[in-house]
Amino acid sequence: MRKNLKKLAALGLAFVMGAALLAGCESSGGGDSSSSGGKTKLTLGIWDENQRPAMEALVEAYEAENEDVTVEIQLTPYKGSEYWTKLEASATGGKAPDVFWLNVLHVDSYVDGGILADLTDAIADSDIPDNYSETLIDNYVRDGVNYAVPKDFDTNALWYNKEIFDAAGVDYPTDDMDYEDLKALALELQAAGLDDGVYPFACPVDFQTWYYQTVYANGGWILNDDATETGYGEAKTQEGIQCWIDLIEAGLSPKASALAETTADAMFSGGQLAMNFAGSYMVPEYAGNDAIADKVDCVEIPTFNGVEDNCINGLGYAVYEGSKNKDAAIEFAIWLGSEEAMKIQGETGVVISARTDAQKYFAEANPDYNLAAYTNHADEAYPLPVCLKAAELYDLESTWLTKAYTGEMTLEDACKELKTEADALLAK
């Protein structure tokens, strides 16, 4: 009798454990949307903790205007592709967030996967076409179909550390510089003598913030229109990369190996760089870093051969094709692109709002810095080359170009190998 009782107790325990296991599965599913109690529940998938307050303010405003809708924010970190891995898994299981952030790099594969809702009509019926630059809207258009509402964009600027310039007795950089001026300024700093371990500038192997800008300004190209061939073999492309390698060789930048360990951003934040290029997404980091916040400022990216050269990247709000409340989700996504929503986002000063009339809020929210440098020529900026195999292409590029940056190979040889492998990849 007693033995049976024990058995029974253990059995019960086993069931409880089993149930807990299943319950664990259930709750981790997440992202489910349903209509309960007459209210439409939507989820908004995002990846940036810095932007959570802005997104919460947007949700609050939307819920106030639409009492029958509640929106839940679902944050997954971007680091290590966690956001994308989870999004892909949940989309496969039919449980992706109804509206989610999508960046330009992932548009092709997500369109290919068929998980993005067609927003063409909704966008055409809204005031979005009249209030956004064509480049930004077209970033999310494939075969004439709109797949996202532009949310924000990022461009680059030249940042400098006033303390280092003052100590060296060199004039600050200005908005009207070109590449040669930048080099001259760096040489001047070098001649004036900087502290041990401090460099005038940095040239990491970085496409978006460094060499794509000069490659495009120089008339070079990376990827042709139908993504069948790469332009690494062109002399004009190589010149736009070589100009940065020259600065490393002249000792104006730390070696590529050193920058692989300690990023240019980290060095600049540590007061070890007089100048640095940085995307607009770095502004909250610099402004929030007490060690440098008062000592730094920014100017426009130097021109190259007289051509404005800035790279533009950004993200948009996409709607999940499998959403149970697709219409409500589309309505919400379109609202997120409205004047009101873009103002709320812009005033937090964390990102540059994509809507033309809301771009100014970025500079206004951080009056201590010359942030107009980011938006002055945004309309002339180059979008990143993207295709279905972009992730692989960028990895190949960084592997081969690193060899040229370290001096292991000449840039010409590295580009030759890179072109062979990259073209083979595109042909696959």
Added chain:
Amino acid sequence: MAGEKVKTGIPKRRAGSREKKDWVAAYIFIAPVTLGLIVFYIWPFIQNVWFSFNEVSKFNVATFVGLQNYIDIFKDSEVWRTFGNTLKYVIFTVPIGIFLSIFLAALLNSKIRGTSIYRTLYFLPSVTMAAAVSMVWKWIYNEKMGILNSVIKGLGGEGHGWLTNGTTALYMIMLVGIWMTVGYNMIILLAGMQGISRSYYEAASIDGAGTFAQFFKITIPMLTPTIFFVLITSIISGFQVFDVIYMMIGKTNPAYENTQTVVMLFYRQAFDYGHKGYAAAISILIFAVIMLVTVIQMVGQKKWVNYE
């Protein structure tokens, strides 16, 4: 014949029904664990095998391609390079790691003061997250401000880009790998040592055997089953090395190609590039290699492992 008669007797039937009851209960008891095993290991494994014969998109749409993924693997020089790096990692870390673990276990098996403190210290790396360990070591090795270079410079030497130089980076990672696993192996070996009967040592002492003779003639032979276990698990985890490298080596690191292991390649193909079918085939290849090595060891153990 007589035995058969006993077996068919009435008592047997009773035992049978009771046995049956026990079986059912036993199955229910192991159900939670088995269910977890099936859901999280066995089913994904079967799915993985199926994926390896398909081209699988990011969103798990599978198209059957037969052996194409495996054919591609044999043509992919990156697979062979990463396998080479992995093999190098295993060949260096396993023997050195096991040697050190035995050495430390022997030291801690003796009667010195504060053994439990030492045991805890050596075991600490094993209970620390690999990601945290990697971040700390990354700073230690840093060319510009790492403590290792500071010490070398302090002694009048020259600094070195430990993790960015293609010839040293993988060895530096091995060092971290060994440092992380030695404690765990040591604890297992220590338990093995303490399971050896005192009487062997007493007998040896009477016969006049010294400490070293006792160690090599008694401890090591009696410890071979434990060493065998540690060897198998170390080789398997060596082949699967991933987290330390993932955390320590960035894509623009000049030593990138010299440090990519086959599991790193698997991860990139599956999650960065979205080639889940190809990645599945790579993982099956890793599985096959590990199984082959383990089978060889299972056969080979008869020659050196001593079961009392």
